[in-house]
Amino acid sequence: MIRRNRVAALVGAALAILLVACTPEIPEVSPDPEETEAQPVLDVPRLERVLADIEEHINAADEDSDGEILAERMEDPALAVRTAEYRLRSATADSDDETGLQPLTTSSAVSIVAATEEWPRAVFVITEIPDEANSPLLIGLRQETPQEPYRMFSWVRLLPGVTTPQTDVAEVGSTPVDPADESFLTSPQQALENYADVLTEGEDSEFADDFAEEPFRELVEQEAQTLSENVDAAGEFAHATAVREDDTVAMLTADGGVVVIGAMRTRHTFTKTEDDGEVEVGGQLAALSENDGEVNESLRGTYHVMVALYVPTEQEDAQITVLGVERVLADVSEE
Template sequence: MITSRRAFFTGATATALAAALAACSQDLPKNQTGTVAPTPQPVLDSERLTTILKRIQTGLDAADADKNADALTGYLTGPAARIRGEEYTLASAASDDSVVHTFTTDSQAGTVALAADFPRTVLTITDFAEDEQGYLLALTQDSARENYQLWGWTQLFAGVEIPSTYAPAIGTEQIAADDATDLKASPQEVLDAYVDALNNPDGDNGKLFADDILRQRIAAERGADLSEMGEVSVSAKAGADGFKSLRTADGGVITMTTLSFATEYKKTVAGSTLSLDGNVGALMGEDREVAGTATANYDVMIAFLIPAADAEANASALGMDLVLASVSRDDSQAPAEDDAD
């Protein structure tokens, strides 16, 4: 595993390059009509990737300046576009621009899919200072007539170890959500296990994953003491945005996907006052008092490393980013007034 901050994605070795060229020189498969099947090729070179990232940065900066989600069209897509819009909404409601998580798209290095069809995936890590954590970016091109767009981002956890993968000149295999070929588990299975760890931290899956920032955040939410007014509960679920997954040089996979969690504040003591402040209160509007229940809904982008099947390590979370997406309330759940004073 590579721990140096400057060695996230490395160029392939001469041996790997020779193997890739040899594979291309073999007889091409034919379909039933006898025509040659398209050969997967690296979808981008380094120069084109740099140009794409600069274009995305320009569009993102313009949208950020006005907090205009409509201006993200053509630059951000999928969960990236949705979550950026949610950040704009929260920033305006809370008068706090820091909730718009800014980062540069200047690439330290990247890797691209070997593909002949669409969608096509690119992963890159941003450049960063010694005292910062880098961002992992996932890009997608969904059809030949569309530009590459930013699909998701995650800020890497401190101390994570990320294996090398092949340079854009060679490319690497795209992995489907349910593909566990030569892997410890498929991307979907890893996401499901991690969500179970969030919901059942003392269960079997809870013991498989490190106590990362997201797990600590959810534990802190559950630990809020509302004993004199009510109770709090947290539940997580897998996202429906799919996965962006590429094979690493050691046979594992880096995958990015989404999940969400909801923190419900429930008033159970009649006559008490339960009010919410901070960003949750800001999205509640002028009335921040909980009469029955108030639920804070969080949108999360997260990346995992899935080791090869013969590796000793288990799947692990590499990084994440989250935003408070919305707050809903249900005053009908208010506790009944005491029968006697």
């Protein structure tokens, strides 16, 4: 018989501590950027107005967990992540494991503005450190058509100790990159696919050495080991991460590499294998569970994951850098 009511809660707390452990270095901008044919899609005053408008909508939506207000200036995957946070906040409101919203801000420290004449159009922003947080955010904005406003489509918290790449100044603009472009160490889309494999397989992944060491990957491996050990007497634990292919946006950096923002889905599956045993999960999984975390046959937790990578040009000993991550439990299903 086995009970591990606090496993998920402890792991979730560890993830939160990791992602706000220290302040990453803010990127520099290229001192002598070259002119590009296309012009930046937003000048600085307009970008400031867009960012202020998005933050105003987020603050209003957060106050009442209002998804309709949020959707006016946020789209998936960010919209799915924030509404999942609303559900968790409501589900844990009267418990010892109350879950708050991740601090968000659009106050800009560095802006990476696409230079293009095409739609959709994108802007990446490294923010100032939000209130009640210890790390800046990398947020992505997108305008789908000329008639629509810019919406936030992603945010990640920059990982501790990360050095973000040099970028061209917003007044000149940065070149958008096709996610399938293979002009780099690997294409932006393939980099995401390979990182998903690393998160699933750990050191057994054939791509493990292609990525620089970073704390999120280490914590995911520790999480999987802990959960496996804690259900071993009466059940099994499995996990897998896959990329959401339609949510990838990439832009060129000053050194010829590329910053790529993408989305993934992680699934944790707990399976009961001993009829006389008990398997019980706790924390957020239990809060969203119909049976308060008790596993009858199997229980699956689905997590939304947003990630930002830096993919360098192909060169000797080059590695992909994970810049930032955000993860939230979105759904629990049971059999």
